[in-house]
Amino acid sequence: MSDLREAVLGPAPTPTPTAALDVDGLTVAFDTRHGPLTAVDGISYRIERGRTLGVVGESGCGKSVAALAVMGLIDPPGRVSAKSIRLHGSDIGGLAEPVLRALRGNDMAMIFQEPMTALNPVMTVGNQIAEVVSLHTDNGRREAWRRALDLLDQVGIPLPMRRAHEYPHQLSGGMRQRVMIAMALACEPTLLIADEPTTALDVTVQAQILELMLELQEKVGMAIQFISHDLGVISEIADDVMVMYAGNIVEFAPADEIFGTPRHPYTKGLLNTLPRIGARHDRLPAIRGTVPDLANLPSGCAFRDRCPNVTSTCAARKPKLEEATPGHRIACHAPDAP
Amino acid sequence: MTAETQSALLEARGVVKHFPVSGTGLFGRRHGTVHAVNGIDLSVTPGETVALIGESGCGKTTLGRTLAGLYEPTAGEVRYRGVPLKTATPQEQKVARRAIQIVFQDPYASLNPRMTAGAIIEEPLRIQKEGDRAARRDTVSELLNAVGLAPVYVDRYPHEFSGGQRQRIGIARALALEPELVIADEPVSALDVSIQSQILNLMRDLQEERGLAYLFITHDLAVVDFIADRVAVMYLGHIVEVAPRDALMDAPRHPYTQALRAAVPQPGRGKRERGTALAGDVPSPLDPPPGCPFHTRCPKATDMCRAHMPSLEAIDGTFGATAHRVACFHPS
Numbered sequence A: 001m002s003d004l005r006e007a008v009l010g011p012a013p014t015p016t017p018t019a020a021l022d023v024d025g026l027t028v029a030f031d032t033r034h035g036p037l038t039a040v041d042g043i044s045y046r047i048e049r050g051r052t053l054g055v056v057g058e059s060g061c062g063k064s065v066a067a068l069a070v071m072g073l074i075d076p077p078g079r080v081s082a083k084s085i086r087l088h089g090s091d092i093g094g095l096a097e098p099v100l101r102a103l104r105g106n107d108m109a110m111i112f113q114e115p116m117t118a119l120n121p122v123m124t125v126g127n128q129i130a131e132v133v134s135l136h137t138d139n140g141r142r143e144a145w146r147r148a149l150d151l152l153d154q155v156g157i158p159l160p161m162r163r164a165h166e167y168p169h170q171l172s173g174g175m176r177q178r179v180m181i182a183m184a185l186a187c188e189p190t191l192l193i194a195d196e197p198t199t200a201l202d203v204t205v206q207a208q209i210l211e212l213m214l215e216l217q218e219k220v221g222m223a224i225q226f227i228s229h230d231l232g233v234i235s236e237i238a239d240d241v242m243v244m245y246a247g248n249i250v251e252f253a254p255a256d257e258i259f260g261t262p263r264h265p266y267t268k269g270l271l272n273t274l275p276r277i278g279a280r281h282d283r284l285p286a287i288r289g290t291v292p293d294l295a296n297l298p299s300g301c302a303f304r305d306r307c308p309n310v311t312s313t314c315a316a317r318k319p320k321l322e323e324a325t326p327g328h329r330i331a332c333h334a335p336d337a338p
Numbered sequence B: 001m002t003a004e005t006q007s008a009l010l011e012a013r014g015v016v017k018h019f020p021v022s023g024t025g026l027f028g029r030r031h032g033t034v035h036a037v038n039g040i041d042l043s044v045t046p047g048e049t050v051a052l053i054g055e056s057g058c059g060k061t062t063l064g065r066t067l068a069g070l071y072e073p074t075a076g077e078v079r080y081r082g083v084p085l086k087t088a089t090p091q092e093q094k095v096a097r098r099a100i101q102i103v104f105q106d107p108y109a110s111l112n113p114r115m116t117a118g119a120i121i122e123e124p125l126r127i128q129k130e131g132d133r134a135a136r137r138d139t140v141s142e143l144l145n146a147v148g149l150a151p152v153y154v155d156r157y158p159h160e161f162s163g164g165q166r167q168r169i170g171i172a173r174a175l176a177l178e179p180e181l182v183i184a185d186e187p188v189s190a191l192d193v194s195i196q197s198q199i200l201n202l203m204r205d206l207q208e209e210r211g212l213a214y215l216f217i218t219h220d221l222a223v224v225d226f227i228a229d230r231v232a233v234m235y236l237g238h239i240v241e242v243a244p245r246d247a248l249m250d251a252p253r254h255p256y257t258q259a260l261r262a263a264v265p266q267p268g269r270g271k272r273e274r275g276t277a278l279a280g281d282v283p284s285p286l287d288p289p290p291g292c293p294f295h296t297r298c299p300k301a302t303d304m305c306r307a308h309m310p311s312l313e314a315i316d317g318t319f320g321a322t323a324h325r326v327a328c329f330h331p332s
Helices: A001-008 A063-070 A097-105 A125-136 A141-154 A173-185 A203-220 A231-237 A255-260 A265-273 A312-316 B002-007 B060-067 B090-099 B117-127 B133-148 B151-155 B163-175 B192-210 B221-227 B247-248 B253-262 B305-309
Strands: A021-032 A037-048 A052-056 A079-081 A084-087 A108-112 A193-194 A223-228 A240-243 A248-254 A322-325 A328-330 B010-025 B028-042 B050-053 B075-080 B102-103 B182-184 B213-218 B230-235 B239-246
Touching: A001 A084, A001 A240, A021 A063, A037 A063, A037 A223, A037 A248, A037 B239, A052 A063, A052 A231, A063 A193, A063 A223, A097 A125, A108 A173, A141 A173, A141 A240, A173 A203, A193 A203, A223 A255, A231 B253, A240 A255, A240 A265, A248 A255, A248 A265, A248 B230, A265 B192, A312 B050, A312 B239, A322 B002, B010 B060, B010 B163, B028 B060, B028 B075, B028 B090, B028 B213, B028 B239, B050 B060, B050 B075, B050 B221, B060 B102, B075 B090, B090 B102, B102 B163, B102 B253, B117 B133, B117 B151, B117 B163, B133 B151, B133 B163, B133 B239, B163 B182, B192 B221, B221 B247, B230 B247, B230 B253, B239 B247, B239 B253
Parallel strands: A052 A223, A052 A240, A108 A193, A193 A223, B050 B213, B050 B230, B102 B182, B182 B213
Antiparallel strands: A021 A037, A021 A079, A021 A084, A240 A248, A248 A328, A322 A328, B010 B028, B010 B075, B230 B239
16 A cells, blocks of 8 residues: 555655644734634644644634634735745745745645535646646646546546546546546645535535545644534544634543533534434533524623623633643633543 | 324325436436335324334335425325326315425424524414414414424514424415325424424424324434324335334344344443444445345345335234334344
8 A cells, every 4th residue: 555655646755743734823813894703713722743633613714714814815814914824844825926826736635625626627636636747846737647547546436437538527426526626636745634525415425525634644744623513523533632612722632531521511502412323312401592692792701602601701801721630621610621 | 094094184095206316417417216104104194103113225215205295206296185296186185285295304494594483483374374374473472382382483584483483384375275284204303302392392282182193204213102093204205114003112023123123322332242243334325225124234135125015914913003113034
């Protein structure tokens, strides 16, 4: 298997102690008719090489916006600021667009929920992958095409020689997502950001794609930032989990701790409220209220209106994300006991 | 069968729904038939929740709409309290239409943006010429209250509501004519996790208060586990397995149900075990395979499966409306 990997993706990168991604104080704000709106509020996190960070939260929590900001894909009037965004040690925050464009595809790549909108509908999938390869390497056309076929094979597309000549609309949703993954991995990125990559897929196909991503990560060793609203999916793929709410990280811990001993009342609420096979509840333990409007957040902790543990401190001061036990960070004035 | 017919609120007998496809493609005219629903027998009894589960293209939405009377079946019949809808008198048809209401998946698309919440909920009453204006207004406030919306919301427009609130309005509209059966097509799929559970709890409360029956269409097996009394699993236009909830979830017999069950990600179970995913894609309903519709992906498929279509048979001496039925030559 490692021979195949070498042939397809080149020699393995040398391991280093630096994190694949190290984000410090990332803020993203948008100007709206109702005034400035902070979609991501000074978050800091890191992903080690070869590991997967699951990012979970409900709509508007900032999970996608944060990822787009790391990729340098937030356009004005959106404003991105950060102390640093380090990709494999080097700061990429504030780099000019041409430099970022060279990094995207080479060192970091992103896949999206709906591959149909990310693929060119009038170009064969083989040509689209070959284009990525030739843009980022000095490979000639024939070399790039051969590489495209290898990549299609790698991502489990049957009969790659034939499929390479097909257009995106001729492929199923699962096959299109495989093509997207092939393009993203064409240049062995250090970091792969996957934003709800299985949400539009059927559950049996979702299982195939999750298996594929785990397998490719094992071979290639890239770090993955995997964004999903689905705690089940996050559980199946992530080493560490970051829970977001209203633009902030509220809890960050190894996956087994998030699912085994969640400390933040929001994380706990999300896990309890999920319908589960075999639970046979009469009623689902609900989280009261609704996801807050970012333009109209409560003072202090954004979750306090919905929180069962709320105290007077929660309205007065916004809780900081602090390490409660080694590797387990919580932003809460009244967390649950471990 | 007669006992079932008498007690069923709504019953599908051999329901088939095909859609002709014709269009000018890039390279000339294409013709074909989408075999959306291919001979379904299914019944819902009063107060019961039947979940219809399957992946995209399995025909669950088409079946739901056919049962709701939004589509005319290509073959077979739909019966309301034993009366075939096709041959029912106009009066009987009117009663059936009121008794069966529908809630749609997308609360953003299914509410008229130019109507207030009050007008949306009142519309079915107005169309059916129920009471005078004052009486209808009273019913609307009672319905708003029933779905957990404050009275002040009556004059607001859909864009002023969140997704969960919109779905509450959709449910209130469906309840306006005091139906016996609500056909809910993916009613919580577009909602955030924390809102989804609120709506599921609401639907269960309304069922208890009003004795409603639900035909709950979904792709989410965990939701089925919470809401359903009985479950029917669809694949490519066929029911492949139908059973009471516990039997179907805890001891599925059809290889497809088993694969579906195994594919559902469960939080806290740890990383996905490699090599457990079902291979392949669902075949196109434009060109369904011969024999068992699942044979192209089935690990147990034999020549028999490739040539013949298994019928839905009761197993383990189960019988009647709550029998465990499987359409498979090699059930577990």
